[in-house]
Amino acid sequence: MSELQPLSPRRKTRQIMVGKVPVGGDAPISVQSMTKTDTRDVEATVSQIYSYAGAGCEIVRVSVPTKKAGEVFHEITARSPIPVVADIHFDYRLALVAADGGAACLRINPGNIGGQDRVRAVVEKAGEKGIPIRIGVNGGSLEKELLEKFGTATPEAMVESALRHLELLEKEGFTNTKISLKASDVIRTVQAYRLLAKQVDYPFHLGVTEAGTPFGGTIRSSLGLGILMAEGIGDTIRVSLTGEGTEECKVGHEMLRALGLREGGFRMVSCPSCGRVQIDLNRVANEIEAGLKEIDHTGITYAVMGCVVNGPGEAMDADLGVAGGAGEGLIYRKGVLVRKVKEEDLVPAFLDEARAYKEEMSKAGA
């Protein structure tokens, strides 16, 4: 084992509970997402939450933008398999309705709801229900005075906004809080979280907002969240992508696994392929990965390699690996060659081996 310490120790934060999911302290960093349905459509929203949960989502946020959405919110929380955060802007009465409707957390900015009396009403309700509040500062919607003071949505302006909201809650004695500071670019997001991390011990919800399409968004989120988590900052994460929420969850989990911050799920190594490749590696790797998702959620490592030059080494290092040859593939199990199959049979053969291997591991209690 290397003695290098690649990640900084985790920032010490107080722990809050979002439903059954602990956030902060020594709790594992959780993955969350947000529904993209019309909240008034309960069936569509609940079905989306189920698909997110299947993709590893641990906390889901649902926007409650209108009275109508507030009225059906309790039906969603009653049927959701994971804790539901109510996302509220401006209308504190919707926060009260959502809290009564089973919200596991309220995302609301106390400075935007029109006065300390309203803050008190929300805080009292959150206290009565035992649910936390997330302050969500967004670089795109900072208070006018702060934009005037700082010229633009700088990290300092975002931090000052968070501290102002926080003060309104603390004034009422409320500290069951987590905070997010999202900007749409990596650098500002990272700087803002770093700055605030020095000033408070509340847990942080990390995200790069409006990160973009799956390609660009995955990169921006991985960098922004990756930098912060490598510095020990972050207690729960949301990858935001223009696209499927299930992808957001998968990317989030993959990020945590890549940093060694979460276990679970299989790991698949595959080579980029090069001039030596003699099979359709792209197809084989994608089909194997899709098949493994159906079979395996354990910590098994698989390798899919393109050729017999560099492939066998990696394939033999994995629990189960394949190295492509001329129109064929060699399947290795724990470093031992167990099968040689034609390229067209490679995917089903590999998946059969994966099933058998996983079954044996489960029986052995691994």
Ligand code: SF4
């Ligand atoms: S394993 Fe073979 S095909 Fe894949 S990148 Fe390495 S040399 Fe190229």
